[in-house]
Amino acid sequence: GIQVEQSPPDLILQEGANSTLRCNFSDSVNNLQWFHQNPWGQLINLFYIPSGTKQNGRLSATTVATERYSLLYISSSQTTDSGVYFCAVGPWITDKLIFGTGTRLQVFP
Amino acid sequence: DVKVTQSSRYLVKRTGEKVFLECVQDMDHENMFWYRQDPGLGLRLIYFSYDVKMKEKGDIPEGYSVSREKKERFSLILESASTNQTSMYLCASSPGGGLAGYEQYFGPGTRLTVT
Known part of the structure; x- marks a missing residue:
């Protein structure tokens, strides 16, 4: 099956710093989503981005489907950005999602 | 806004x-999913449904x-709970009815402890 790898596994930043999270996947996909898991465990949808580039405030994402990777950019980090960021992909002809192992981000004031 | 609630x-x-773990979505979505999340193992899919009774x-x-039994409700049943089923359970839903690849939306999760 498809393998999804996220890097780095852990990231510690000071407030105001920028960061890039990476997601590599091993086969072509029809769905790619980025989530933020808050301290209470809820998965918050950040981007639905099987290809192309999107921006939402301080966050943006780019997926290069032909090269099988996606990047999540966080600019001007805030303490509320702390948590775990997951990338999940959907194999073709299925609605399933396969999750990466996540990047744990800690932002300190 | 899509809303997925868990009991x-x-x-x-x-x-x-x-x-019984209950999940309800209010967006008339075709697809519903149950995942469990465990430290070191990540999120894994348990079951999904693409239509009523399917x-x-x-x-x-x-x-x-x-x-x-109803489009908006998807229940996960542990017939005889065991300690290795202690986990975080997450329900999700997505539109369907056509080509795959729809965006999934998640509920807040249920932390189940079996003693």
């Missing part, structure tokens, strides 16, 4: 009990069953 945020059950096994269906 309990925290649940404590005894070994051998029958456990179900498909995910990657780890053993020890679980599901029920979908």
Whole structure:
């Protein structure tokens, strides 16, 4: 099956710093989503981005489907950005999602 | 806004009990999913449903069953709870009815502890 790898596994930043999270996947996909898991465990949808580039405030994402990777950019980090960021992909002809192992981000004031 | 709700945020059950986890979505979505999340193992798909009364096994269906009698509701059933089913359970839904690849939306999760 498809393998999804996220890097780095852990990231510690000071407030105001920028960061890039990476997601590599091993086969072509029809769905790619980025989530933020808050301290209470809820998965918050950040981007639905099987290809192309999107921006939402301080966050943006780019997926290069032909090269099988996606990047999540966080600019001007805030303490509320702390948590775990997951990338999940959907194999073709299925609605399933396969999750990466996540990047744990800690932002300190 | 899509809303997916789960019946309990925290649940404590005894070994051998029958456990029902309920999930409701309000967006008329075709697809519904149950995942479990464990430290070191990530999120794994247990079961999913693409229509009322339809179900498909995910990657780890053993020890679980599901029920979908109405479009908006998807139940996960632990027939005889065991301690290795202590986990965070997450429900999700997505539109369907055509080509795959729709965006999934998640509920707040249920932390189940089996003692």
